[in-house]
Amino acid sequence: MNSLFSLNTLVLFAAVIIAVPSCVVFGAWLWPDWGLWSHLSETVLGDYIVNSLVLAFGVGITCGFLGTWCAWCVSQYQFAFSRYFKWLLFLPLAFPPYIMGYTYTGLLDFSGPFQELLREATGWGYGDYWFPDIQSMSGAIFTISVVLFPYVYGLAYVAFSSQSQSLFDVSRSQGLNERQYFYKVALPLALPAISAGMLLAMMEAFADFGTVEYLGVSTLATGIFRTWFGMNEPLVAAQLSSGLVCFVLFLLWGEKWVRRKQRFYHTRNTTPNQPRRISWQRQSIVLASLLSIFLLAFVIPVIRLVSWSVLVVQTSPDFAALFTLLKNSFLVAAIAAIVVMTIALLFGYAQRAAPPKVIKNAIGLATMGYAFPGAVIAVGAVIALGNTDQWLNKLTLQLFDFQPGLVLSGTLFALIFAYVIRYLTVGYQHVLSGLARVSPSLDEAGKTLAESGWGILRRIHAPILKPTLLVGILMVFVDVLKELPATLILRPFNFDTLAVKTYELASDERLTDASLPALFIVLAGLLPVWFIQKNINTN
Amino acid sequence: MLTLQDIQICYGSNRVVEQFSWHLDAGDIGCLLGSSGSGKTSILKAIAGFKAISTGGIHINDNEVSSDIRQVPPEQRQIGMMFQDLALFPHLNVARNITFGLQKLTKDKQQARLEELLDLVDLVGKENAMVHELSGGQQQRVALARALAPKPNLLLLDEPFSSLDKDLRESLATQIRQILKAEHITALLVTHDHVEAFTMADKIAVLNKGHLVQSGTPYEVYHRPDSPDIARFLGICDYLPAQLNAEGKVATPLGTFAMPSGGEYEPGAALQLLVRPDDVVHDDNSAMKATVVRRYFKGAQFLFELRCQEHRLHCYASAHHDHKPGDAIGIRFDMQHSVIFPAG
Incomplete structure (x- = not known):
């Protein structure tokens, strides 16, 4: 009973923290700027x-x-x-x-292969023909x-x-x-x-x-x-x-x-x-x-993408920069995936124990992040973490005459925090589908066979949950890899990922250079697709 | 062996079992029989240790395992259990499922016990199969072997045959009864199916809304039910209006029968006589005729629903007697166990 109580407390604590940025987004209405709004609505x-x-x-x-x-x-x-x-x-x-x-x-576009082919075939020049934009x-x-x-x-x-x-x-x-x-x-x-x-x-x-x-x-x-x-x-x-x-x-x-x-x-x-x-x-x-x-x-x-990439590799490859991008992307994606799955497991077990209504609602609220666009979560997270940082710095200044700086909003913490909010839903769904295969009577069977609580987790739950947990980690990993808007806003200074670099190069009209990091994202994206189609075909 | 003393089980403020007392001797196979919501599964869970009791006591081999203040945890009760959904471990093969509870034994002893059990439940050669590769009946036997492996004091079976089709259910129930009897295992079965209860059990407790309503051997509860409700629960029932006459016999419109022992009724009291299909015999030579209303073909037998002077009766007859609805057929009564209740 005692351990269940502390699990619920932990879940409630996590859920509240995760819900903060979403609340901030709605809470912003406490300081409405009607002048700007009327300007916005006119324009x-x-x-x-x-x-x-x-x-x-x-x-x-x-x-x-x-x-x-x-x-x-x-x-x-x-x-x-x-x-x-x-x-x-x-x-x-x-x-x-x-x-x-x-x-x-x-x-x-005008210099792309389709229009070039069309011009070669017909002899037309710029402005002579209509082409979809x-x-x-x-x-x-x-x-x-x-x-x-x-x-x-x-x-x-x-x-x-x-x-x-x-x-x-x-x-x-x-x-x-x-x-x-x-x-x-x-x-x-x-x-x-x-x-x-x-x-x-x-x-x-x-x-x-x-x-x-x-x-x-x-x-x-x-x-x-x-x-x-x-x-x-x-x-x-x-x-x-x-x-x-x-x-x-x-x-x-x-x-x-x-x-x-x-x-x-x-x-x-x-x-x-x-x-x-x-x-x-x-x-x-x-x-x-x-x-x-x-x-x-x-x-x-x-x-x-492949032909562009080949071109890049043949002409001006910068493998050191690419390696840094891969390292950064894989690092944050892996950390985020593991944190997501850990919290998802906590939530899953709390949910399985038929918790009080408060806990159920808290879990429901905290796992709604998927409905929040990345940009929105980023806005909420920056405001919430930025204010916490300011308050923290004031506090340490008074107590120790020392300012740690933007420890939350200016570091990887902010990024991981946003990913966890956004993709907890994905991880939680996998934990739930895994736990659905561990029917309560399996626990009871283990107990009648004189196995302890820890032994039941190790010998029954862990092996049954393992495959779905791994797929869940992979799904979150790839989702994080692909995520753009939140990463763009929240990444620490000078910290580039595959997605951010692709976006920056493409925005600078350097599509060819953008192809290599883009190709890596697509390749990683193929992994979960394989699991999705497998699931559908075994259904 | 197993003693339940005045136990009460509650879910919140809802009392699902009240004042339930019962006893099983070593080697007995008992059965808790009742419809859903009768509290039978709650009692089973209380014996296994998954559900606390709020008053009373549960003793296994003279050790108190449950009382209002103390519950021995399930893993320390040495109870084997077969679950309604079998609860076989999907990630383990047959051998590892069966030896799951034998971790404290050496590998050699585990192997010896495994072979013994495979032989007992007739699954030799299947030890490396995964559970989902087995048929329903085979899975059932793996579950039995797993439950018996640690040599439990008591085996609990929670509607163990509900997922099987009817034919397999009866043959498996017979097989499992033979195994339990051969191994002298005390067992308690929970079911809502009286046929299953009759096939398996030495002793039956009939439950209704959390109360024990009757207890006895299958033969006793079937032939001497304490109330019309219990009688209806245990099979087809018809009733004839009856009166106790001056000679102390039971007079009905279709004949006069001996008064069963035990009944204490005043002469002239309005009664009803329970007539089971086995009390009515089809006899072409009998002068008493009844009209066939419906018939149910059961293979070797017909079950006839009959009307005899406005009274409904049922009777079994060999399938050679191909009588059609509307036919008048001869019947006679063979009342070995007449049961009477007050008219009502």
């Missing part, structure tokens, strides 16, 4: 909001179409290479959207969607392929053709899953900073940066952040709501449907469409 605020909404809905709808089409084809039809496409279509997730944005800018809202929607459509694809694939074969048979025997079956039966049943995927993609689009910043689209996320660093108004930036969080929370609530519906629709059947044979004409349509999606969303950008 840019409307653009920010409209652009954010257009971007999110554009991404949601594009991902919805792409993901549903891919999932339908792969789950319903037999065609050449279908079993490869099943997992290939997850690969675009390895790209952070901002790297996709840089790559496509390099591919589609990637530096635009539609460009942003395109780049973010080709990265995020696998969210919809994965959820829709599970939904379609778990629909019972007998549903299809019944529909056919009732005189429905395949198209009617899709619109009247399969799609409505899969709709909760599809909308959950779309809402997730929309959440990420709202939170995106790197892509829209680079492609010149002003959204709430870039507005936060501009208000803070351009106008030097951290409190207003925090207030703007709280608005962004409200949008995301609304989407999150929507996602939870459709998932509850999905449980209702879930068919408990024993014979999932089998992919059907189709004519070769239809096979070639399916194959051509999936192949183009895969080429656009993965192969072409990868070729672009």
Whole structure:
């Protein structure tokens, strides 16, 4: 009883600290600056909001179409290479959207390979022809969607392929053709899953900073940066952040709501449907469409990155700088992943012991960080840690006549702190799914076999939890590696990571130089994708 | 061996078991029989040490393991337990599951005990298999072997067959009973299924809403139930209105039967007579006729639902008697154990 009490105290303490930056963002409204707000609303605020909404809905709808089409084809039809496409279509997730944005800018701008090819083929010159501009809202929607459509694809694939074969048979025997079956039966049943995927993609689009910043689209996320660093108004930036969080929370609530519906629709059947044979004409349509999606969303950008990287390595490689980047990135990612998993384990065990309501709510609150965009967490963390630092320095000055400086806000601590807040959700979900496999009766079985509490942890829990914990660490590790906005704001002076360097080089129009660190991020990003597709395929 | 004395178990302010006393002798197989919410699993958890009792006492081999002030922790009780979900360790193979509780023994002794148990539960050759590779019945036997490995004082079985299909359930229950009897193991089973209870147990305690309502051998509780509720719980029941006549016999519209011993009723008292399917015999030569209302084909037998002068009866007959609904068939009574309750 005593150890349980202290575990709960620890969890409550951790949860409160983790919740501070989020509270700061909303607490900033205690010092409203109405003059600045009326200025903002007369000038840019409307653009920010409209652009954010257009971007999110554009991404949601594009991902919805792409993901549903891919999932339908792969789950319903037999065609050449279908079993490869099943997992290939997850690969675009390895790209952070901002790297996709840089790559496509390099591919589609005036001096890029596509336009060059077009000019060579036709003899046209500058201004003679129209070409889609990637530096635009539609460009942003395109780049973010080709990265995020696998969210919809994965959820829709599970939904379609778990629909019972007998549903299809019944529909056919009732005189429905395949198209009617899709619109009247399969799609409505899969709709909760599809909308959950779309809402997730929309959440990420709202939170995106790197892509829209680079492609010149002003959204709430870039507005936060501009208000803070351009106008030097951290409190207003925090207030703007709280608005962004409200949008995301609304989407999150929507996602939870459709998932509850999905449980209702879930068919408990024993014979999932089998992919059907189709004519070769239809096979070639399916194959051509999936192949183009895969080429656009993965192969072409990868070729672009690799060819740039080869160019860099052949001409002016700076391996020492690259090594420092790798070391820095891996170091913070590894520390963050281990801290996240440790706290997640504490939370997981506290939750498992059926704790009082306070603890449950605290855990729920502390594991909501995933809904907070990186930029928002950074704003909250800087304000909270900065104030703590000032207070600390005043205190030590009075007591010991000594000022330690910005020990919290100016060091790696701030960075790790922000990562923990943002990715605790990821780690916690893995701990929960691991603990779900350790049913309480396993503990009881261990006890009746005369094993001590420590022995039960060592001999039963640890081996069962190990695989999910390792995957959790890996997921957090890669997420941290890809994270841009919080890293940009919170990194200590002169501390560059792969993501930050990629962003800086790309912003300086040095896309070729940016390719090498970008390639490392994409390579690391492939690891969790492999686990995601494996999970889906064993489901 | 196992004595439960006036125990009371509470969840918060909710008393789920009250004033429960029972006793098992060494080598007995006992059964707590009751529907869900009857408190039977709570009693099992209290005996295992997972649940504290608020009053009373639990003794195993004359050692007090639970009282209102002291609970011996489960790992010190030397109790074996088979769980409803089996709780086999998914990351260990059969051999390591079975020897999980034998860490204090030397490797040689562990191996010897393992071989003994594999032989006992008929799983020789499966020791290296992972648990998920086994069939449901085999997993059940691994769970039994694991529970028996440390030679427990008492084996507890929590609805151990609920995950199996009906045929396997009965054959496995018989097998496990044979193993427990051969090894002279005292065991206590919890179930809601009276067939399982009858197959396994020497002694049954019927529970209802946390109270012991009847205790005895399976034969006793089936044939001499203390109340209509218990009777209904233990199988098909029909009732005939009855009256105690001047000669001390039980008169019903379908005949007069001997008064069971023990009943103390005044002549003329309004009663009801319990008629079980085994009390009614199908006899083509009998003058008493009943109409077939429904029939249930059970393979070797038919179960007939009959109507005889507006009274519902059930009877089993060999499957050779292919009577259709609506047919009038001959029946006679074979009342070996007549049971009467006050009319109500």
